[in-house]
Amino acid sequence: MAEKKKGSGARSLKVRVKTAKRRKTSSTRWLQRQLNDPYVQAAKRDGLRSRAAYKLTEIDDKFHVLKPGQRVVDLGAAPGGWCQVAVDRVKAMPGAGKAQGAVVGIDLLEVEPVTGATILQMDFLEEGAEERLIAELGGPPDVVMSDMAANTTGHKQTDHLKIMALCEAAAHFAIEVLNEEGAFIAKVFRGGTENELLAFLKQHFKVVRHVKPKASRADSSEMYVLATGFKGRGEGAEEA
Known part of the structure; x- marks a missing residue:
C-alpha cells in the first residue's frame, strides 16, 4: 500500500x-x-432516499415555502426523498403538537413507507384522487410539489413535450386543490414550450419564478418553477 x-x-x-x-x-x-x-x-x-432531496432543501432554504403546520402533497413521490424533507419542514412527525403538519405522497410505483407521511399508490389524475388526498391531509393542501419526470425515449423534442405535459397536469391539479396563498413547485426542462406553463401559472399565482438549485446538475436542462401566493380559482384572475 x-x-x-x-x-x-x-x-x-x-x-x-x-x-x-x-x-x-x-x-x-x-x-x-x-x-x-x-x-x-x-x-x-x-x-435520505435520493439526491433530489437536496434540491428541495435548497429551494426551501432560499424561499421558505414549507412551514410548520402546513399540508403538503408530493406528486410522483418515489423514492420518497421529497417527502422526507417535507415531513421535517412542516413538522409532520407524530407528537409535533399544534404546529404539526401533514404530508401525502402519491405515485404509480410502490414507495417504501416514509415516517410521518402517508403514501398512496395511485394516479393523481384518476377520478376521486383530489378528494382522497384532501381527506388524507385533513383539508386542502398549502403546497403541491412535483419532481416527476416522464420516461424518456431518447428523442429530445419528444421527451421535452412528455415532461412538460406531466408538469402541466400537475399545475392544473394544484389549481384545483390548493389553499389560497398556497404554493406550487415542479420540475421543468428548458426547451421552448415552458412559456405556456408560465403564462398559465401567472394567471393564478402572485409570483412565478424559475429556480436552478446547485444540487441540480449544471449540464442538465432541468430546473424548477416555483409559484407562490395562489390567488384562487376565480376565472377573472389577472395575469401577474
Whole structure:
C-alpha cells in the first residue's frame, strides 16, 4: 500500500468504473457519475432516499415555502426523498403538537413507507384522487410539489413535450386543490414550450419564478418553477 503523503488530508478519490462487456458505455458513464456525485454520497450519509432531496432543501432554504403546520402533497413521490424533507419542514412527525403538519405522497410505483407521511399508490389524475388526498391531509393542501419526470425515449423534442405535459397536469391539479396563498413547485426542462406553463401559472399565482438549485446538475436542462401566493380559482384572475 502506498504511503499517504503528509498534509494530503481526507481528500476523496474519484472512482473510475471499467466498462463491462454487457454494460453500455452510457450506463458506465452514469454509474461513474453517481459514484462520484457528492449529493449521492451525502444522501447516503444523511439517510435520505435520493439526491433530489437536496434540491428541495435548497429551494426551501432560499424561499421558505414549507412551514410548520402546513399540508403538503408530493406528486410522483418515489423514492420518497421529497417527502422526507417535507415531513421535517412542516413538522409532520407524530407528537409535533399544534404546529404539526401533514404530508401525502402519491405515485404509480410502490414507495417504501416514509415516517410521518402517508403514501398512496395511485394516479393523481384518476377520478376521486383530489378528494382522497384532501381527506388524507385533513383539508386542502398549502403546497403541491412535483419532481416527476416522464420516461424518456431518447428523442429530445419528444421527451421535452412528455415532461412538460406531466408538469402541466400537475399545475392544473394544484389549481384545483390548493389553499389560497398556497404554493406550487415542479420540475421543468428548458426547451421552448415552458412559456405556456408560465403564462398559465401567472394567471393564478402572485409570483412565478424559475429556480436552478446547485444540487441540480449544471449540464442538465432541468430546473424548477416555483409559484407562490395562489390567488384562487376565480376565472377573472389577472395575469401577474
